[in-house]
Amino acid sequence: MSEHRTPLGDIFTEAAWRQNTGLVVLLGLCPLLAVSGTVVNGLGLGLATTFVLLVSNLSVSLLRKTLRPEIRIPAFVLIIASAVTAIDLLMQAWFHDLYGVLGIFIPLIVTNCAIIGRAEAFAARNPPMAAAVDGLGTGLGFCLALVLLGALRELAGHGTLLAGADMMFGEWARSLELTLVPNHPGFLLAILPPGAFIGLGLLIAARNAIIARGERRAKAGSPRVTAPVARGESA
Amino acid sequence: MNADSPLRSGLTLAGIAVLGVALLTGIHHLTRERIAAQQRDAVAMRLSQVLAPDRYDNDLLHDVIQVTDPETFGHPGPATVYRARRDGQPVAVVMEVTAPNGYNGPIRMLVGILADGSISGVRVVSHRETPGLGDPIEARRSDWITRFEGRSLRDPTPEGWAVRRDGGEFDQFTGATITPRAVVEAVQRALEYHRAHLDALYARQSADEQSTDE
Numbered sequence: 074m075s076e077h078r079t080p081l082g083d084i085f086t087e088a089a090w091r092q093n094t095g096l097v098v099l100l101g102l103c104p105l106l107a108v109s110g111t112v113v114n115g116l117g118l119g120l121a122t123t124f125v126l127l128v129s130n131l132s133v134s135l136l137r138k139t140l141r142p143e144i145r146i147p148a149f150v151l152i153i154a155s156a157v158t159a160i161d162l163l164m165q166a167w168f169h170d171l172y173g174v175l176g177i178f179i180p181l182i183v184t185n186c187a188i189i190g191r192a193e194a195f196a197a198r199n200p201p202m203a204a205a206v207d208g209l210g211t212g213l214g215f216c217l218a219l220v221l222l223g224a225l226r227e228l229a230g231h232g233t234l235l236a237g238a239d240m241m242f243g244e245w246a247r248s249l250e251l252t253l254v255p256n257h258p259g260f261l262l263a264i265l266p267p268g269a270f271i272g273l274g275l276l277i278a279a280r281n282a283i284i285a286r287g288e289r290r291a292k293a294g295s296p297r298v299t300a301p302v303a304r305g306e307s308a
Numbered sequence: 309m310n311a312d313s314p315l316r317s318g319l320t321l322a323g324i325a326v327l328g329v330a331l332l333t334g335i336h337h338l339t340r341e342r343i344a345a346q347q348r349d350a351v352a353m354r355l356s357q358v359l360a361p362d363r364y365d366n367d368l369l370h371d372v373i374q375v376t377d378p379e380t381f382g383h384p385g386p387a388t389v390y391r392a393r394r395d396g397q398p399v400a401v402v403m404e405v406t407a408p409n410g411y412n413g414p415i416r417m418l419v420g421i422l423a424d425g426s427i428s429g430v431r432v433v434s435h436r437e438t439p440g441l442g443d444p445i446e447a448r449r450s451d452w453i454t455r456f457e458g459r460s461l462r463d464p465t466p467e468g469w470a471v472r473r474d475g476g477e478f479d480q481f482t483g484a485t486i487t488p489r490a491v492v493e494a495v496q497r498a499l500e501y502h503r504a505h506l507d508a509l510y511a512r513q514s515a516d517e518q519s520t521d522e
Contacts, residue, residue: 110439136324144317148324155328159335166339169346230440259440 081206088191088210095218095273096280100187104178105219106269110230113237115223117171118178119216121160123209125182126191128156130208133196140197149192157183170240187211218276225272230264232257355390355402357447358420358429364392364399373512380501382406382414382494391510398423398510401502404433407494411486412436415445419498423506426460430495435487442487452479452488461499469496 092098095105101122108118132152133140140148161179164172172179182188191211196204227234232254238246262268348369355368371393374386381387383406390402400422407415415435420428430453432445444450455478461469470476471489480488502509 139320141317141320144321147321151321151324151328155331158332162332162335162339162343166342166346169343169350173350261438261440264439 079203081203084203084206085210088207089214089217092211093214093218093280094187094211095215095222096277098187098190100190101185101215102273104181104185105215105222106266106273108175108178109219109222109226109269109272110264111227111237112220112223112235113171113241114174115219116216117164117168117175117241118182119212119219121164121175121179122182122185122188122215123212124160125153125156125185126188126208126212126215127205128159128208129153129188129192130196130204131201132156133192134199134201134204137197145193145197146189149189153188153192154183168241171237174237174240187215221276222269222272225275226263226268228253229262229272230260230268354418354431354433355420357431358418359392359400359402360428363428364394366391366393368392368402371514373509373514375505375509377501380405380497382408382497389509391514393510400428401509403498403502405494405498407490409486409490409493410435410437411442411484411490412438415487415490415494417491417494419495421499421502423510424460425462425499425503425506426458427456427495427499429454430456430491432491437487438484441481441484444481444484445487445491452481453491455479456495461496461503469493 094100095102104118104122109115129149129152133149136148136152157180160182164175164179191207195207199207224234227236232252234251234253235246235249238249242249263272351369359368361368368390371391373389373391375381375389376384376386378384381404387406388404392399392401400420402418402420405417405419407417413436415437416433417430418433419430422428431447432453435442435445437443437445444452447453464477467475468477469492471478471480471485471492473480473485474489476492478488478492
């Protein structure tokens with residue numbers, strides 16, 4: 074139980090970028106691949122997942138001294154299931170159209186192993202503030218992966234970006250839809266499941282390229298030793 | 309009580325469960341009416357696409373019967389029929405019809421039929437057809453589905469109620485014939501059911517759970 078004082082900013086970048094759930098740890102691929110057909114779908118599921126991560130990490134951290142090891146997993150399951158049911162009801166009430174599109178993937182957030190993974194590996198051994206930041210970072214990192222993949226597939230598949238934004242932001246957002254390629258014939262491969270795998274591969278490659286470039290820069294400049302925050306892999 | 313006792317663990321878990329239930333009960337109460345209203349709006353919105361609301365003056369959402377006819381409606385369960393009236397006179401029915409023979413599974417749609425036997429509108433409610441090939445049946449992807457409007461069993465004649473490849477009057481899509489064929493056939497079956505049961509459809513008591521199948 075190391076309740077060390079890692080700066081919150083480091084916790085955030087670690088969770089959102091260096092250990093990005095979708096692109097590095099490769100957890101929660103089922104919703105990532107299934108719902109990333111458009112930017113808006115990706116954003117909707119990403120934000121819902123972020124909310125669940127924030128609530129579950131915070132609750133687990135607050136309860137971490139009460140929870141004895143043998144009941145921690147059932148307790149995590151209860152907490153996560155409550156948070157997911159809450160967001161399910163709230164989305165049905167306020168984002169009914171988007172809920173219709175995301176459908177089964179909202180209740181299925183409960184099975185996203187990234188959530189129980191962060192509860193077990195981080196929130197259960199860190200103070201509430203750090204756990205909340207970790208949850209937010211993990212969630213926004215996942216959201217980023219979903220939105221990027223959604224943008225890639227929507228652009229290649231339909232030639233648009235942000236189609237259906239009105240489902241999330243109301244009528245005014247209809248004007249947000251960008252048709253970047255007019256009269257796009259539709260590129261089936263990008264829309265169908267294989268397009269999700271190929272797109273994810275491209276995103277991982279792009280991320281690796283950015284990291285490699287950063288490392289070369291760092292080597293050329295002043296050598297800086299980066300000490301990664303301990304981050305258990307689980308689930 | 310011993311801090312290590314299983315009882316204590318059980319009570320902790322029970323406490324978390326009670327908290328979770330309390331939270332969800334609260335949220336359920338907060339959202340219940342809004343969710344019901346949203347669902348009503350969604351149904352009303354869909355109905356308005358197949359039948360203009362200014363054509364009738366009754367409460368369409370509540371003037372409803374369930375009919376069971378697997379041949380017509382494409383599934384063994386009861387199908388909902390909404391009945392529109394003006395000054396008590398029949399105006400139109402909107403039927404929930406399923407085309408069971410879509411390319412990737414059933415295609416659910418709403419078919420509005422005026423009392424004179426012509427179509428007021430058809431919309432696909434849900435389907436699993438291939439994106440980019442079969443999805444022009446959606447109104448937001450193409451205007452194909454609107455071409456049923458005003459059609460009836462006399463226009464086109466029975467031979468015309470098919471896609472062009474089968475010698476009919478309705479276009480198929482590039483790379484997809486099965487999907488539009490399934491939709492055309494389901495709409496035609498709905499029209500035939502309407503013709504055969506015209507009086508019964510309007511006369512039956514609302515919310516009557518009996519079936520009118522023969």
